[in-house]
Amino acid sequence: MSQTTYCGGCACGAVRYEATGAPVAELHCQCRHCQMRSGTGHSSYLVFAGVDAVRVAGRLQGWSVAGDSGNEKTHAFCPTCGTPVLLTFVAAPTITAIHPASLDAPERFHPTLVAYGSRALGWDHHDPALTVLAKGPPA
Template structure:
C-alpha cells in the first residue's frame, strides 16, 4: 500500500500532499537551518519529484545561499509565518518539506545528520544516525 504524505502550515492556508516516498530524510545543522528553525537544526523529508506534489495556497518566498553555496528558495505562509518547504535552485525538481509540517510527523524517519560542522554541543542528535560534516 502506498503511503500518503500530507501537511501544511499552522493556519491551514497552505496544504501539500503526495503519494511519493521521500528519497532522503535528515536533520540539518547548517547555520541557515538553525536560524530558520529557531533551534539547533532543521528536519526535512526530501521528495524527488516536485511536480508530483500537490500544493494549494499561496506561499511567500525568500532566497538564501546555503552553506554549500547553492541558492535555496524557502517558502512560508504569509498569514501564520510557518515554514513549509524549500527548493534548491541547483536541483529544482526536488522539494524538501519541514518534518513538523506533516499532518503525521511520526512519518519522519531521519537517516542522517548533515552539516555537523555547524552543530552545537547542546543540540544532541541520535548517535545511531550517520553524521556528516557537509551534505553528501
C-alpha cells in the same frame, strides 16, 4: 501497488500540500543557516524527488538565500501564519524538502542522517545511530 502519500500544511490551514512517493532522504541539517532560520540547533526535512512529487494548494511566500554549498535555496512559508512549509533548490529544481512538523502525521518522519554535523552546536544532540555527514549530502 498503492502510492505513498504524505499530507500536511501550515498552522492556520491556508496552505495544504500532498507529497507522493517515498522520501529520498529524511534528515536533520545543522548548517548555520538552518540553525538561524529555525531558531534551534537544526532544521529537519523529508526530501522528495520529481517534478510533481509535492503539490501545494494555497499561497506560499518565499525568500531565497545561498546555502553553505553556495547554491541558492528558497524557503516557502504561509504568509498568514508564518509556518515554514517547504524548501526548494535552484541547482536541483526537481527536489522539494518539506518540514516534518508540518505533516498531518509528523510521527512518520524517521531521520537517517545529519547534514553539516561539523556545524553542530554542543547542546543540540541527535540519536547516535544517525549517520553524520561533516557537510551536505552528496549531489
